[in-house]
Amino acid sequence: MSRKDMGNQGEEIARALLERNGLDHVQSNFRCDMGEIDLIMRDGDAWVFIEVKSRSNERFASVVEQITADQCQRIRRCAQLFLIQQNLNEHVTFMRFDIVAIVMDFEQAQWLQDAF
Structure with a gap:
């Protein structure tokens, strides 16, 4: 599996995990000159920016x-x-930066809320 394919699969796994936990998907792969945000989601009133x-x-x-x-x-x-x-x-009162870490060999996903 290529690194790009693994990254795409990881983002799909992360999105499914977060949606199962009540977050709403807003956007994937937001890119700008400064970098990229893998997933942008809402958790109630909070905007959540996720690095996968x-x-x-x-x-x-x-x-x-x-x-x-x-x-x-x-x-x-x-x-x-x-x-x-x-x-x-x-208008944003609260935002959070989370990490979802995925180890493919063991099919493990770890969600760290408010990681940074």
């Missing part, structure tokens, strides 16, 4: 350990731009 990390295994490092501070900062900036483009930035 998929790996075939955790042989070298855990999936969560592979997310850097720079990457978190880029996702935050992309989220701000998304809200501005949607004319929502003045």
Whole structure:
């Protein structure tokens, strides 16, 4: 399986997991000059911006350990731009940044709410 295919499959698994837990899908793969947000969802009144990390295994490092501070900062900036483009930035009272880490070999998905 290619890295792109694994990433796409991971995002599908993450979206299904989050929807089973009551979140509503808004958009996938929001891209801007600063980076990308894998999933944008709503959890009640909260806007949730989700980074999905998929790996075939955790042989070298855990999936969560592979997310850097720079990457978190880029996702935050992309989220701000998304809200501005949607004319929502003045109306959002709560937003959250979650991570869904998926290990394909073991078919495991770990959802970390308010991760950064």
